[in-house]
Amino acid sequence: MHLLGIDALSREAIVRLLDRADTYFNAAREAKASSAPIATSRALAGRSVVNLFFEASTRTRVSFEVAAKRLGADVVNVAAQASSVSKGETLLDTVKNLAAMGTDVLVMRHPASGAPHFVAGRTPLHVVNAGDGAHEHPTQALLDALTLRRHKGRIEGLRVAICGDILHSRVARSNALLLGKMGAKVHFVAPRTLLPAAADELGAHPGDIEVFDDFDMAIRGVDAVMLLRIQNERLASLSMVPSTAEYARTFGLTAARAAALPDGVLVMHPGPINRGVELAGGVADGARSVVLEQVEAGVAVRMAVLESLFEAAA
Numbered sequence: 302m303h304l305l306g307i308d309a310l311s312r313e314a315i316v317r318l319l320d321r322a323d324t325y326f327n328a329a330r331e332a333k334a335s336s337a338p339i340a341t342s343r344a345l346a347g348r349s350v351v352n353l354f355f356e357a358s359t360r361t362r363v364s365f366e367v368a369a370k371r372l373g374a375d376v377v378n379v380a381a382q383a384s385s386v387s388k389g390e391t392l393l394d395t396v397k398n399l400a401a402m403g404t405d406v407l408v409m410r411h412p413a414s415g416a417p418h419f420v421a422g423r424t425p426l427h428v429v430n431a432g433d434g435a436h437e438h439p440t441q442a443l444l445d446a447l448t449l450r451r452h453k454g455r456i457e458g459l460r461v462a463i464c465g466d467i468l469h470s471r472v473a474r475s476n477a478l479l480l481g482k483m484g485a486k487v488h489f490v491a492p493r494t495l496l497p498a499a500a501d502e503l504g505a506h507p508g509d510i511e512v513f514d515d516f517d518m519a520i521r522g523v524d525a526v527m528l529l530r531i532q533n534e535r536l537a538s539l540s541m542v543p544s545t546a547e548y549a550r551t552f553g554l555t556a557a558r559a560a561a562l563p564d565g566v567l568v569m570h571p572g573p574i575n576r577g578v579e580l581a582g583g584v585a586d587g588a589r590s591v592v593l594e595q596v597e598a599g600v601a602v603r604m605a606v607l608e609s610l611f612e613a614a615a
């Protein structure tokens with residue numbers, strides 16, 4: 302069993318993962334509150350998880366490692382730069398070699414859209430997509446959904462503004478699909494140069510997404526504002542954004558804009574934040590921000606995902 306994208310998950314499967322992740326989230330919170338050690342289980346004892354990352358990562362890689370260890374699995378981290386990929390080995394040969402060592406799960410991040418889909422099925426490993434190019438980042442959308450559900454009690458009927466570099470964002474794509482499947486509406490807002498063609502068709506159903514040019518209009522009436530970093534590593538040309546200062550003024554959640562939001566509107570960001578560009582530093586640290594809670598939810602969601610791989614295969 303693999304987790305390659307939100308695309309392939311039913312609404313019921315999403316709810317099952319969120320319910321299980323919620324239990325892990327609560328257990329970790331309770332332990333932290335009483336300064337007790339966070340309980341580990343033996344659910345994945347004897348299994349090994351390989352983190353194979355061809356792009357930079359802090360939160361995703363570390364939280365997959367923490368999640369796997371909390372479930373009793375062994376974890377191996379492979380930084381692609383230090384592997385034989387740098388000597389010309391193909392992706393598939395690398396993965397086949399990892400599988401030959403008897404590993405069980407491949408958590409993979411790759412700059413090419415579709416790379417985990419290519420590998421899945423060509424090896425006996427369970428493959429989890431930890432971000433493929435500008436395509437999908439399913440565990441990010443799941444942890445965002447868990448954060449929203451914990452604060453709002455539901456996902457259905459919510460409105461979420463997703464703001465910034467939607468063109469290059471796998472986070473935007475996975476969130477648009479998940480929120481649509483769960484009955485929420487999405488507002489996309491970005492400079493025209495950072496919006497994909499037919500952006501309004503990226504949801505799960507027609508009508509899931511409304512596209513805005515104006516940031517202030519886009520955040521009106523929403524339950525959460527999710528900011529995205531400009532993906533400089535994927536930018537085809539620097540002319541896509543005139544200047545950082547102008548971008549921050551036009552498409553950033555500034556302190557003044559955040560202060561004008563009604564009570565209860567959440568501020569979200571998948572990280573890494575470029576403070577002062579898409580999100581003012583004070584807002585990132587402010588009372589509405591659930592950015593670090595998203596990170597907590599990331600461990601819980603990844604535990605639920607890793608565990609589910611083996612159950613579904615049984």
Ligand code: ASP
Pocket residue numbers: 432438471472529530571572573
């Ligand atoms: N961490 C997220 C990702 O890997 C968002 C970002 O890098 O801006 O897609």
